[in-house]
Amino acid sequence: MSGQKKWMPRWFYQLASPRWCYDITGKLLPGFVIAALLLLGVGTVWALLFAPADYQQGNSFRIIYIHVPAAILAQSCYMMMAVAGAIGLIWKMKVADMVAKSCAPIGVSVALLALATGAIWGKPTWGSWWVWDARLTSMLILLFLYLGVIALHSAIENEVTAAQSAAVLSLVGLVNIPIIKYSVEWWNTLHQPATFTLTERPAMPAEMWVPLLVMVIGFYCFFAVSLMLRIRNEILHRERRAGWVRQMIGGE
Amino acid sequence: MADTLTKEPDYSAGRSVGSLYWAVLRRELLLFFRRRSDLLNPLVFFLLVASLFPLGVSPDPTFLAQVAPGVVWVAALLSTLLSMDGLFRSDFDDGTLEQTLLSPQPMFVVGLAKVSAHWIMTGLPLTLLAPLIAVMLFLPADGMAGLVLTLLLGTPTLSLIGAIGAALTVGLRKGGVLLSLLVLPLYVPVLIFGSSAVQAAINGLPVSGHLALLGAMLALGVVMAPLAIGAALRISVSG
Amino acid sequence: MIVENLYCERDDRVLFEDLGFSLMKGEVLQIEGQNGSGKTTLLRILAGLSSHFEGDIYWRGLPLMDVQDDFRRDMLYFGHQPGVKAMLSPEENLRWYAAMHPAIDLDRMATALDAVGLNGYEDVPCHSLSAGQHRRVSLARLYMTAAPLWILDEPFTAIDKAGVAKQEMLIQRHAELGGSVILTTHHELHLGSHMRRINLDQLAGT
Numbered sequence: 001m002s003g004q005k006k007w008m009p010r011w012f013y014q015l016a017s018p019r020w021c022y023d024i025t026g027k028l029l030p031g032f033v034i035a036a037l038l039l040l041g042v043g044t045v046w047a048l049l050f051a052p053a054d055y056q057q058g059n060s061f062r063i064i065y066i067h068v069p070a071a072i073l074a075q076s077c078y079m080m081m082a083v084a085g086a087i088g089l090i091w092k093m094k095v096a097d098m099v100a101k102s103c104a105p106i107g108v109s110v111a112l113l114a115l116a117t118g119a120i121w122g123k124p125t126w127g128s129w130w131v132w133d134a135r136l137t138s139m140l141i142l143l144f145l146y147l148g149v150i151a152l153h154s155a156i157e158n159e160v161t162a163a164q165s166a167a168v169l170s171l172v173g174l175v176n177i178p179i180i181k182y183s184v185e186w187w188n189t190l191h192q193p194a195t196f197t198l199t200e201r202p203a204m205p206a207e208m209w210v211p212l213l214v215m216v217i218g219f220y221c222f223f224a225v226s227l228m229l230r231i232r233n234e235i236l237h238r239e240r241r242a243g244w245v246r247q248m249i250g251g252e
Numbered sequence: 253m254a255d256t257l258t259k260e261p262d263y264s265a266g267r268s269v270g271s272l273y274w275a276v277l278r279r280e281l282l283l284f285f286r287r288r289s290d291l292l293n294p295l296v297f298f299l300l301v302a303s304l305f306p307l308g309v310s311p312d313p314t315f316l317a318q319v320a321p322g323v324v325w326v327a328a329l330l331s332t333l334l335s336m337d338g339l340f341r342s343d344f345d346d347g348t349l350e351q352t353l354l355s356p357q358p359m360f361v362v363g364l365a366k367v368s369a370h371w372i373m374t375g376l377p378l379t380l381l382a383p384l385i386a387v388m389l390f391l392p393a394d395g396m397a398g399l400v401l402t403l404l405l406g407t408p409t410l411s412l413i414g415a416i417g418a419a420l421t422v423g424l425r426k427g428g429v430l431l432s433l434l435v436l437p438l439y440v441p442v443l444i445f446g447s448s449a450v451q452a453a454i455n456g457l458p459v460s461g462h463l464a465l466l467g468a469m470l471a472l473g474v475v476m477a478p479l480a481i482g483a484a485l486r487i488s489v490s491g
Numbered sequence: 492m493i494v495e496n497l498y499c500e501r502d503d504r505v506l507f508e509d510l511g512f513s514l515m516k517g518e519v520l521q522i523e524g525q526n527g528s529g530k531t532t533l534l535r536i537l538a539g540l541s542s543h544f545e546g547d548i549y550w551r552g553l554p555l556m557d558v559q560d561d562f563r564r565d566m567l568y569f570g571h572q573p574g575v576k577a578m579l580s581p582e583e584n585l586r587w588y589a590a591m592h593p594a595i596d597l598d599r600m601a602t603a604l605d606a607v608g609l610n611g612y613e614d615v616p617c618h619s620l621s622a623g624q625h626r627r628v629s630l631a632r633l634y635m636t637a638a639p640l641w642i643l644d645e646p647f648t649a650i651d652k653a654g655v656a657k658q659e660m661l662i663q664r665h666a667e668l669g670g671s672v673i674l675t676t677h678h679e680l681h682l683g684s685h686m687r688r689i690n691l692d693q694l695a696g697t
Contacts, residue, residue, distance in 0.1 A: 089483075092542075144437040151433050155424050160543055161491030165420050168484050169434060172416055175476060176438050179469065183441035187448065275590035279583070286578040286616070347572025348587075350540060355591035356563040490541045 016093045018235045019244050025228040032224045039218030046211040054208075060124040065212055067117035069219035070110045071135070074142060075177075077107040077223065081149070082174040085167025094238070095231075097163035100170065102230035104150050106223060111143040134185040141180055145173045159238070272357055273365045280369030290338070294331040294374050295381055301327040302385040313390040320389035321399065321450035327385070328378050328403060329410060329439055333432055335374045336414035339366065340422040340485065349422070353489055359482030364474070367408075367415045367481070375407030391454075398453030402446040405466040412470075412477035413438050419484035423491050442469060492537075492640065492671070497546035499532060506532055507691055510546070516639070519662060519672045521680060524691030530675040531571060531644055533691070537673060538568045538642050564594060567638040569646055573629040577618035581609050581628045584617065585635070594638040603634035608654065623649040633661055641665065643674040 047065035054061035081103035088096035118136050119129045130136070149166050156162035204212075239245045284291060305323045306316060316323075343349040352362055382403050383396055391399065417435035421427035449462030497510040506529030514520050522530050535541040537548065539559060548555040550562045575584050581604060589597040604613060607627040617625060626649055633641065641662075647655045659680060662672050666685040680686060 141437050141440055144433075148434040148437065151430055152420060155421075155426075155430055156491060158491045158543070161423075161487055164487040165484065165491075168416075168480055168487065169420055172413075172438065172480050175472075176441070179441045180437070183444045187444045272590065275587070279579075279587050279590075282583070283576065283578050342576075345572070346576060347570050347574035348576055350570050350572070351568070351574040351588070352591060354538060354540065354563055354566070354568050356560050356593065357591055490535075490543065 016091070016095055018095055018098075018239050019242075021095050022232055022235045025232055029225065029228050032221050032228070036218055036221035036225050039214055039221055043211050043214035043218050047215060051208050051211050052205070057125060060121065063117050063121045065215045067114055067121060068212060069216045070114035070117060071139060072216060073219050073223055074107055074111040074114050074139065076220075077103050077110060078142060078146065078170070078177065079174065081107060082167075082170040085163070085170045088163055089167045089171075095235075097160075097167070098231050098234040098238070099227070100167060101153060101163060102227055102234060104146055104153065104166075106226055106230070108143065108146045108150065110219075110223075111139060111146060114139050115143065134187065137187075138181050138184045141184070142177070145170075145177075149173070269358070269361050273361050273368075276362050276365035277369050280366055281372065284369065284373045291373055291377070294335040295377055297334055298327050298331040298378055298381060299385065301330055302389065306389070317390040317392055320386060320391035321395060321447045321454070323389060324382055324385055324391070324399060325403075325406075325443055325447040325450070328382065328407065329443055331378060332374060332407060332410045333414055333435060333439075335370070336411075336418045336435070337421075337428045337431055339370055339415055339418040341418075341427070344422045344489070349485065350489055353486060359485065360478040363415065363419075363478040363481035363485070367411050367477070370415070371408045371411040375403075375411055379403040379407060391450075394456065395450045395454040398450045398459050401459070401463060402449045402466060405463060405470055406442045406446040409442050409466070409470045409473045410439060412473040413442075416477055416480045416484060419481045419488060421488075422485070423488040442466070445469070493549040493552075494537070495547045495549075497533075497536070497544060497548070499529065499536065499544040501529070501532060501543075510689075512689060514640075514671050514673065516669045516671060517666050517685060518687060519666050519674070519680070519685045521686060521688045522673065522675045522691065523688055524675075528691040530691060534568075534642050534644050534673065534675060535570075538566065539563070540568075564592075565638050566640045566642060567592075567594070567632060567636050569629060569632075569641070569643045571644055573626045575617050575625050575628045577625075578616060580612075580614045580616055581620075581631070582613045584628055585631060588632055589635070592636070592638075595632060595635045596637065597635070599635045600631075603631040606634050606657070607631045621649075623651065623654070626650060627654065630658065633658075633665075639670045641670065641672045641674070643672065643676075645675055645677075647676050647678050 043065065047062055051062070051065075053059050081100050084096045084099040084103065087093055088100060115136065118139065122131050122133075122136075123129055149170050152169055153162045153166040156165055236245055236249075302323055305319065309315070309319075340349060343352065353359070379400060382399055386396060386399055414431075414435050417431045417438075418427075420434065421431045424430065445462050445465050449459045449466070452462060453459045493513040495511045498508040499506045510533075512520070522533060524530050532541065536544050539555060539562060550558055550565075555562060575581075576587075579587070582600065585595075585600050585603070586597065589595045589600075604610060607630055609624060609627055609631065612620060612624065617628060620628070626646075630646060630650075646658060650658065655678065662674070662680075663685065665672060
């Protein structure tokens with residue numbers, strides 16, 4: 001659209017070009033792959049072999065090294081989806097739409113992972129696979145929100161309309177998430193207090209939370225890798241008639 | 253019409269936001285009134301769902317009294333949802349939605365007026381019918397006032413949120429199921445505060461806190477939802 | 492209104508590309524083309540209903556995006572669906588239009604309904620009217636509006652011969668008074684010097 005005012009930095013508009021985006025993600029990808037593998041490898045070994053066992057829960061607590069990063073990632077992934085959707089809505093940026101679309105399936109899988117690990121953790125801790133605990137319930141509702149966005153996106157045939165509708169829905173969800181979280185927490189608090197916050201000093205000893213931090217960062221790197229792979233796929237699919245894509249595919 | 257193209261029409265006369273709101277509200281109410289039979293459906297559905305619980309679980313009065321707040325609230329929520337799908341659909345089908353979007357009027361006001369009309373025709377009757385169902389489910393008398401009050405504050409919020417979903421799915425053939433998928437998770441807070449307020453009232457606890465929270469959610473909904481409805485309608489129509 | 496470099500594709504098919512034209516006061520522009528050539532899509536884009544296009548549209552010299560409210564005041568759109576509520580009477584329908592569009596003058600409703608041949612049907616619910624009468628209810632707006640730009644999508648469908656002749660005269664008068672019309676129709680229009688035609692079939696891309 002030519003009526004747009006150019007008041008954002010230049011890189012912002014460069015991001016809008018699918019081709020530029022394809023190139024830059026291609027360059028960034030190897031670094032993130034290495035970082036993700038390294039962090040997840042180190043974190044897993046550290047968490048399973050070297051971190052001390054919990055004095056109450058024994059070794060079963062070690063599942064938090066998957067559960068907590070997955071839960072954190074599921075929430076930030078939703079936020080990213082909504083923000084990317086908003087950018088797509090406001091600046092009509094194709095790449096932002098692609099980012100939002102790519103976020104959704106990743107979000108679903110990490111939310112499922114968080115729920116599954118939560119349930120498995122629940123068995124030794126509470127004695128049952130499922131407890132209507134506040135944070136598990138919030139995660140379940142988050143999963144429903146993701147599924148709603150995906151269902152809406154796939155129900156609309158026109159790609160642009162689908163992206164815009166999904167963006168509006170995820171923004172509505174974003175406004176609601178704090179309210180849902182608060183209401184669910186208020187409804188039932190059975191769980192132990194938050195394991196890990198950025199602002200407070202964690203209650204865990206350092207030899208427990210440092211590997212957790214490593215795992216969280218590792219999860220984020222892994223998220224970046226899978227997001228970039230999905231975006232690159234999406235770019236190739238949507239720009240399949242563009243000259244540069246044809247040339248590249250023909251040339252390879 | 254000879255002299256009118258040159259004459260600048262008077263835009264300000266009687267076109268204030270308030271009169272627009274009333275014009276749309278009147279039209280919607282008139283439309284609802286012309287299709288009286290449709291009005292009954294959500295109410296019958298409300299009664300049906302509520303009577304399925306004793307049939308499906310147990311007719312034991314003490315058990316029913318315990319679950320009554322939740323059952324009434326879930327039933328009210330589902331029947332609101334059921335009535336939501338048609339909110340914009342007929343306008344979409346006959347082209348009046350297009351014409352609404354092409355008018356220079358703010359969609360915020362139009363959307364709010366449509367939701368208000370919808371609430372007057374579904375949420376309000378549901379609220380008035382709720383005590384009857386509550387009696388059938390042996391809800392203790394202490395909870396009755398709380399039930400009506402929470403429904404009075406909660407059902408408009410349900411209508412507002414549901415209208416966003418209806419606006420997003422209006423262009424789709426099979427919007428109904430999708431609509432519930434989109435909207436139900438967003439109904440959770442209203443359900444929680446609504447039914448727990450009734451529970452609190454039964455236990456003799458003050459409910460003003462719950463009501464304040466429901467009111468806050470309604471206020472937030474009135475401010476934010478029409479924006480989302482307007483945006484969603486434009487997107488749906490452009491598709 | 493000036494249109495430049497308009498490009499639109501639908502379901503992987505380019506409907507038109509590099510489409511440009513300008514519409515001045517007193518001009519009638521007829522968009523021609525086969526079924527599926529994108530006539531309705533083009534009109535919806537021009538009316539501001541659809542944003543699925545690339546290119547620039549200017550209204551009175553300014554980008555359409557920036558003056559949408561003014562544009563909506565100045566424009567009357569007659570779409571594929573007539574935009575008439577079946578549950579309401581013609582009069583109630585027009586009253587609603589008048590409430591929504593400031594350019595529509597309610598005082599001329601009686602003459603308008605008379606002109607489209609709906610005299611005596613004012614209070615009949617529209618669902619008991621025929622398809623042609625349905626469209627006439629919506630077309631009655633043309634007699635009531637002060638909007639200079641009309642965008643009409645197949646305004647003559649399901650209208651009888653006498654009705655078409657009347658509409659044609661109305662359009663001609665609108666143009667003579669300095670208004671502009673963009674329309675699609677399969678009818679041969681006889682509007683003399685006001686007329687211009689764009690054929691989408693010749694413009695269609697690969």
